[in-house]
Amino acid sequence: MKFPIYMDYQATTPMDRRVLEAMLPYFTDDFGNAASRNHAFGWKAEEAVDAAREVLAKAIGAEAREIVFTSGATESNNLALKGVAEMYASKGNHVITVQTEHPSVLDTAARLERQGHRVTYLQVKPDGIIDLDVLRGAITDQTILISVMAANNEIGVIQPLEEIGRIARERGVLFHTDATQGVGKIPIDVNAMHLDLVSFTAHKIYGPKGIGALYVRRKNPRVRLAPLLDGGGHERGMRSGTLNVPGIVGFARAVELALAEREAEERRLTRLRDRLRDQIMSGLDRVFLNGHPEKRLPGNLNLSFAYVEGESLMMEMKEVALSSGSACTSASLKPSHVLLALGVSDDLAHSSIRFGLGRFTTEEEVEYVADKVVSAVTRLREMSPLYEMAKEGIDLKTVEWSEH
Numbered sequence: 001m002k003f004p005i006y007m008d009y010q011a012t013t014p015m016d017r018r019v020l021e022a023m024l025p026y027f028t029d030d031f032g033n034a035a036s037r038n039h040a041f042g043w044k045a046e047e048a049v050d051a052a053r054e055v056l057a058k059a060i061g062a063e064a065r066e067i068v069f070t071s072g073a074t075e076s077n078n079l080a081l082k083g084v085a086e087m088y089a090s091k092g093n094h095v096i097t098v099q100t101e102h103p104s105v106l107d108t109a110a111r112l113e114r115q116g117h118r119v120t121y122l123q124v125k126p127d128g129i130i131d132l133d134v135l136r137g138a139i140t141d142q143t144i145l146i147s148v149m150a151a152n153n154e155i156g157v158i159q160p161l162e163e164i165g166r167i168a169r170e171r172g173v174l175f176h177t178d179a180t181q182g183v184g185k186i187p188i189d190v191n192a193m194h195l196d197l198v199s200f201t202a203h204k205i206y207g208p209k210g211i212g213a214l215y216v217r218r219k220n221p222r223v224r225l226a227p228l229l230d231g232g233g234h235e236r237g238m239r240s241g242t243l244n245v246p247g248i249v250g251f252a253r254a255v256e257l258a259l260a261e262r263e264a265e266e267r268r269l270t271r272l273r274d275r276l277r278d279q280i281m282s283g284l285d286r287v288f289l290n291g292h293p294e295k296r297l298p299g300n301l302n303l304s305f306a307y308v309e310g311e312s313l314m315m316e317m318k319e320v321a322l323s324s325g326s327a328c329t330s331a332s333l334k335p336s337h338v339l340l341a342l343g344v345s346d347d348l349a350h351s352s353i354r355f356g357l358g359r360f361t362t363e364e365e366v367e368y369v370a371d372k373v374v375s376a377v378t379r380l381r382e383m384s385p386l387y388e389m390a391k392e393g394i395d396l397k398t399v400e401w402s403e404h
């Protein structure tokens with residue numbers, strides 16, 4: 001076994017060597033600008049981009065012309081929300097999203113609010129899934145966009161996109177999904193799910209960092225977007241800038257591999273993930289699973305260990321790369337907004353760890369991590385007076401704390 005062990009696959013993934021191989025020629029020999037229309041270097045680059053666009057489109061049941069390349073899902077989410085808000089301002093000013101979304105959606109929505117839009121942030125049920133009746137009730141004649149993520153990056157919970165899409169379509173509202181954790185991991189089909197805008201990125205599925213895409217529906221209805229960037233008018237005017245050809249080629253290869261191996265990978269990861277969960281839970285009491293037990297990504301396990309700080313637990317096992325709370329907010333010590341939205345207490349949110357399993361996770365690693373978690377939590381709890389009191393049956397809520 002090699003150390004450190006990587007178990008943070010929802011933060012990013014190592015690039016698959018097959019992806020690197022596909023990319024390499026486009027850095028050196030085939031370096032052309034895909035927008036150079038009058039020589040062979042440009043044609044070759046354009047050919048590679050066209051082929052990649054075809055692969056990405058097919059992966060979600062779309063057409064090549066509906067794919068806009070971006071720098072990643074953060075940009076795609078910004079372009080979807082800001083682009084619709086500006087373009088459809090005369091139609092309405094209301095956007096609906098969810099409290100558990102990624103910061104690149106939530107912070108974009110907050111900016112729209114500062115600019116005069118109204119935003120509804122839907123609550124989720126304790127399992128992390130939205131309530132469709134609440135969604136129906138939130139739609140007004142001012143609503144121009146519903147944005148609900150496919151699968152959550154912290155707790156792995158999968159939202160009912162098909163049902164949401166049906167509601168959006170019935171009410172004539174555009175539907176965007178951040179499918180960064182969805183494409184290549186769970187089936188995504190823009191027509192079956194009535195999706196109008198879909199964000200995704202390469203580096204969560206064994207492709208390179210810094211390349212992503214936004215699907216923009218071209219018919220029934222035709223979606224129009226105001227661009228974030230002005231310039232040469234690339235990507236049908238929606239995203240100016242010279243295309244990242246090696247990145248695009250790698251993105252397509254990564255998607256191709258993910259789709260080809262998806263079902264086998266799903267079975268393998270589900271088995272490993274469940275084994276990790278069962279082994280940890282049988283070795284410890286007071287461990288809580290965050291998020292729906294089945295409607296979640298196969299490679300995601302998010303657990304709270306009562307009476308143990310997630311940060312302390314990670315310090316006890318530095319040879320394993322894990323995430324406490326959200327990777328994106330772990331620089332600050334605020335509890336994860338996702339866990340709070342589920343109704344998890346501040347204490348239990350601070351006690352949470354995300355285990356992210358992926359393509360290169362081995363059975364041996366799972367065994368090692370499970371044993372390590374059980375011994376580390378046991379050791380930390382031995383030092384916790386609160387845990388001792390709880391075990392003796394003292395209800396902590398009835399204890400009167402003295403000031404000091």
Ligand SMILES: *Cc1c(COP(=O)(O)O)cnc(C)c1O
Pocket residue numbers: 010011071072073074075102104149151152153178180181201202204210212
């Ligand atoms: C990682 C992630 C993003 C951001 O993607 P980048 O390509 O890193 O900008 C957005 N949404 C979700 C759900 C993610 O997991």
